[in-house]
Amino acid sequence: MAGTVIDCVGWKLHVPFGMDIELSTAASHARSKSMFDTDPIPIEITPDGHRVAYLDVRELRYLAKDLRSGFTRPITPRLTPEEIVAITSVASSADSRHFAVSTRENRRTFVTDFETGRTRTLNQVCWAYGLTGDSLMGSAGCDGRDVSIDAIRFDGTATRFRSEEERPHDMSADLRWYIDFGEPTSVYETATGRRVRVLPSELSEFQWAGADTLVAREADIEDEGDYIAIDARTGELISTGIPYSDSIVFGKVR
Structure with missing residues (x-):
């Protein structure tokens, strides 16, 4: 892929009380050709443990896989090299239905309903901390510092949650x-x-x-x-x- 090197492919999910799960086409590390160090590419396991989202090296987009049925659905469009190396976060809703993938490139977040396949693009949202069926907690700040955290509805309206010196380390999946x-x-x-x-x-x-x-x-x-x-x-x-x-x-x- 021009401009980007994916250095490591394949995730194995160790399941304590069952068989391990192989994600053979999931990218785990990537870097720009101008950089030596690689950055991990995040994956997301839904809070109920039923689905996993990962960057697929063949399709160069995020896929979400239902671990019970094996059904897989794209949750982003095909990503550019610049978008891949700039991924900041992957989040899922408490019911495992909705996914959000964010990138510093153009400050965009892709939100997908796993059941319907519909994907929305939220502009000026560089980081997603969690989401529900109709909104997410996110920020336009990309570097993790001096960020204002907003509750952003999928119709584009937003309400200020709070201002922070640094991004929150963890919110519960249902944002409670x-x-x-x-x-x-x-x-x-x-x-x-x-x-x-x-x-x-x-x-x-x-x-x-x-x-x-x-x-x-x-x-x-x-x-x-x-x-x-x-x-x-x-x-x-x-x-x-x-x-x-x-x-x-x-x-x-x-």
């Missing part, structure tokens, strides 16, 4: 909650800004793995140990049996 990594690390309600849960200080690397579930690892253990699931509603801690990895994407874990 977000994590604030201050002291202490806590879960907040998106609609009101109310803190609903203080997360355990002995855990680190929090991320969402379902609409109501976070995963984390013990802060004082390096490169080993299993991930721990936290129920965001009750605070209950549950062992997942999933070992730590520096390259991991979570869908539903319990």
Whole structure:
């Protein structure tokens, strides 16, 4: 592909309680020919664990695959080399129906309904943090700093959510909650800004793995140990049996 080098192809999804899933045509790293270092190309596993979105090296577009039926649907048009190396985020809705793929190139986000195949293009949206059936949380800021986060409806109207010095690290798939990594690390309600849960200080690397579930690892253990699931509603801690990895994407874990 002119101007872009895809250095690594193929993802294997290790499933703790079933057979591994091979995505043999999924690109995992790409770079511009003028650059030496490669950047990872994100994939997205839906919160219910039923679908996965990835950049296909044959079609040069993002595809979403239903892991139960095997049905695959394009969720972006064919991407240019400039768009591929500038991908910022891939997000999915809590019900696994809607996907959003964002790129710095021309500050565009493609939003697709998996059931109907309809794709919308949202201009001046460089990053998507999460989405529902009719809107997404996104930002025009591309570098991750000094960003204003907006609730953007698919008809193009937008409402300011809040201004941030840095992009939010994680919002729940249904956009109800977000994590604030201050002291202490806590879960907040998106609609009101109310803190609903203080997360355990002995855990680190929090991320969402379902609409109501976070995963984390013990802060004082390096490169080993299993991930721990936290129920965001009750605070209950549950062992997942999933070992730590520096390259991991979570869908539903319990």
